[in-house]
Amino acid sequence: MARATGIDVSAYQGKMDWDKAKSKGIRFAACRATVGDYYVDPYFPRNWRGMQRVGLWRTAYHVVRPNVNAVAQMNNFFNTVGSDKPDLPWVLDCEVHFEKRKVMGVFRMTKTYTPQEINSRTLQCANIIEQRTGRKPIIYTNYNHVVNYMKSPGFLANYELWIASYPSDYSQPLQKPTMPPVWDKWLIWQFEADGNGKGAEYGAQSLAIDIDRFNGTADEMQAYFKIQGGQQPGPLPPATVATWPDDDLPRYHETIFHAFDWITFPDSKYGRLVKVKPTSSDTSYVTVSYRPQLPSAGRYLVEAFIPSINANARQATYIVEHYVNGASTGQQITIDQSAFHNQWVPLGEFELDPAREDDGRVDVTDFSPEQPPQLIAFSGIRWRKLD
Numbered sequence: 231m232a233r234a235t236g237i238d239v240s241a242y243q244g245k246m247d248w249d250k251a252k253s254k255g256i257r258f259a260a261c262r263a264t265v266g267d268y269y270v271d272p273y274f275p276r277n278w279r280g281m282q283r284v285g286l287w288r289t290a291y292h293v294v295r296p297n298v299n300a301v302a303q304m305n306n307f308f309n310t311v312g313s314d315k316p317d318l319p320w321v322l323d324c325e326v327h328f329e330k331r332k333v334m335g336v337f338r339m340t341k342t343y344t345p346q347e348i349n350s351r352t353l354q355c356a357n358i359i360e361q362r363t364g365r366k367p368i369i370y371t372n373y374n375h376v377v378n379y380m381k382s383p384g385f386l387a388n389y390e391l392w393i394a395s396y397p398s399d400y401s402q403p404l405q406k407p408t409m410p411p412v413w414d415k416w417l418i419w420q421f422e423a424d425g426n427g428k429g430a431e432y433g434a435q436s437l438a439i440d441i442d443r444f445n446g447t448a449d450e451m452q453a454y455f456k457i458q459g460g461q462q463p464g465p466l467p468p469a470t471v472a473t474w475p476d477d478d479l480p481r482y483h484e485t486i487f488h489a490f491d492w493i494t495f496p497d498s499k500y501g502r503l504v505k506v507k508p509t510s511s512d513t514s515y516v517t518v519s520y521r522p523q524l525p526s527a528g529r530y531l532v533e534a535f536i537p538s539i540n541a542n543a544r545q546a547t548y549i550v551e552h553y554v555n556g557a558s559t560g561q562q563i564t565i566d567q568s569a570f571h572n573q574w575v576p577l578g579e580f581e582l583d584p585a586r587e588d589d590g591r592v593d594v595t596d597f598s599p600e601q602p603p604q605l606i607a608f609s610g611i612r613w614r615k616l617d
Contacts, residue, residue, distance in 0.1 A: 234258060234444040234451045237432055238291070238420065241273045244435030248280035251433040257448045258287040260321055263310045266295035267302035270310050275496040275503035276476045278314070282501055287457055291321035291370060292355070296343040297329060300354035308362065312539075313498040317457045320359050321392060324352050324371040327379035345381040353385055368392050368417065376410035383412070390417040392442070400426050418442050472612035473520040476503035485517045497537040497609060499572045505608045506540045509598035520592040520611040527583035531614045532592065534577055536570035541607035543567045545598045551591040552580040558588070567607060579616065 235255055239246055240262035251259070261277035264270055271277075274290065281288040292307040311320075327348060329341040352369075359367045370392040376382055393416045395407030400422065407419045422428070422441040429436040444451045451457075473481045493506040507515070524530070532550055546567050549560040563577045582590040592611045598604070 232447060234446065234448040236260070236286075236418070236442040236444065238262075238440045238442060239273075239277055239434065241271050242436055243273075243429065243439060245273070246277055246280055246435075247433035248277075248284045248286070249433070252284040252286065254432050256286060256432070258289075258318065258442075258444065258451070260289045260291050260318070260442075262323075263290040263292055264303075264307045265293040266298040267306045268298075270306070270494055272494070274310060275494065275501070278311075278496050279476070279501040287317035287451070287455070289316040289318035289321055289368075291323045293323040293326065294352055294355055295326055296347045296351045298351070300351055300358060303355055304358040304362070310495050312496055314496070314501065315363075318455055319365045319368050319390075320363065321368045321370050322352065322355055322359070324348075324369055324380075325375050325394075327375060343379070345379065345383070348380050349383045349385070352380075356389065366390070370394065370420075371410070373408045373410050376412060382410060386410075386412040391415075392418040392420065394420040394423065396421050396423055416445055418444055470612055470614045471522050471524060472610050473522060474500075474502040474610045475505045475518075475608055481521050481523065483519045483521070485519070486515070487513070487517075488515045490515050493540060493605070495540070497535070497572070499538075500535075500610070502610055504537045504540070506605050507596055508603040509543050509545075509600060509606050510596050511599050511601055511603065514595045514597040517593055517595045518608050520594075521588065522582075522584075522590045522611075522613045524582055524584040524590060524613060525615070527585070528581070529579055529616045530582045530590065531579050531616055532577045532590065533574040533612050533614065534565060534592070534594075535574050535610035535612070536565070536567050536572070537607050537609050538572040540605045541567040541570070541609075542604040543598055543600070543606035544604065545600050546606050547595060547597065548577050549593040550577055550580060551588050551593070552582060553586055553589060558586075560593070568604070574612065582613070 234257045236258035237256055238260040259281045262271040263274045290311055327343055356367050366389055369389045372394040391413045393407045397404050407416055420440050420442045424438050426438050429439045432439050475482055490507055495504055497504050544566045546565045548563045551560050565575055590613055596606055
C-alpha cells in the first residue's frame with residue numbers, strides 16, 4: 231500500500247519552495263502557527279498560502295505550553311489562523327514538559343511540569359478547539375512525552391494520534407512507530423526529522439525536514455477527512471499586479487524609525503500576510519512602501535485591501551507616487567479602514583509607466599491624529615490596468 235506522504239514545517243525551514251515539495255509527491259502538509267499565548271510563527275502566512283496555492287491538503291499546529299492559560303493560547307491560535315478552515319483538523323503539538331529561562335546569559339531548564347499541569351492544559355486546549363470548530367484536534371506527540379511526563383492519561387484515546395517516531399540511523403528505517411500505550415493505532419506518523427538531510431530536496435532552506443505518512447492511501451485520506459479538493463485563493467482581476475507584506479524586497483519594504491512589535495495574521499480572503507500595529511499620533515514608527523511590477527505603461531486603478539479584522543484606523547494615510555508634467559509627486563488619500571471588511575478600496579486612477587522610477591509606488595505610515603490609538607492594517611496594494 232502506497233501511503234500518502236506529507237511534511238510539517240515551521241520557521242526553522244525558512245522560505246519553503248512549495249512547488250518543489252509538491253513535485254516530491256507530497257499530498258498534505260502542516261505548518262506551525264503559534265506557541266503558547268506569546269508567539270506567532272513569522273512564516274505561517276507564507277506557508278499557509280503556499281500549501282494552498284500548490285493544492286496540498288493542509289492544517290496548522292499550535293505548540294501547547296503547560297504554564298500558559300488555555301484560553302489565551304487558543305485566542306492566539308485562532309487570531310492567527312483566522313476564519314480559514316483546514317482540510318485536516320487543527321493539530322495540538324504536545325511535547326513541552328519543562329520551562330526554560332535565561333540564567334547568566336544561558337538558557338537552562340528551571341522547572342519540570344507535573345503530569346497534572348501538562349494533562350489539564352492539553353485537555354483544556356483540545357476542548358476549546360472542538361467547541362470552536364466542531365472537530366476534535368489531532369494530538370501530535372511522542373512515546374517519551376506520553377509515558378514519562380503525561381503518565382499515559384486515558385483521555386488521549388479520544389483523539390487521533392500523530393506520532394513522532396524515527397530511528398537514530400536513517401539508513402535503518404523503522405518498520406513501525408513506537409506507540410504510547412494509550413493508543414492502539416496511529417493516524418499520521420512522522421517517521422523522519424532532525425538529521426535526515428532532506429530539507430533542500432523537499433524545498434526547505436534548512437538541512438532537515440519532518441516527513442510524515444498517513445495510515446492509508448491518498449484516496450483513503452481524502453475520504454477519511456471528507457476533503458472536497460481544498461480551498462483555492464481568490465483570483466485577482468485580469469491585467470492586475472499586487473504587492474503584499476509577505477512579498478520580498480524591493481516590492482515590499484519597511485522603514486522602521488522606532489522599535490515595536492507587529493501583530494500578524496493571514497487575511498481570510500486570500501490567505502496573505504497582514505501586519506498590524508496601533509496608530510501613532512506624535513511621530514511615525516514605520517513607513518511601508520509597496521512597489522508594483524507594472525507590465526506596461528497605461529492608466530491604472532490603484533487599490534488597497536482592508537482585511538475583515540484588526541483594521542480600525544479611521545484616518546489611514548496612503549500616498550501614491552506618480553508623475554505630473556514630468557515631475558514626480560505624491561497624492562495623499564485618507565481611508566477609514568473601519569468602514570471596510572475584506573474589501574479593495576480605490577485610491578485613485580493614475581497614468582503610470584514602469585520606465586519611470588518609483589512610478590505607482592504606494593507609501594503607508596502608522597501616523598494618525600486620532601485618539602485613542604487605533605489598529606492600522608498594512609495589507610495588499612494592487613494596480614489594475616484600465617486600458
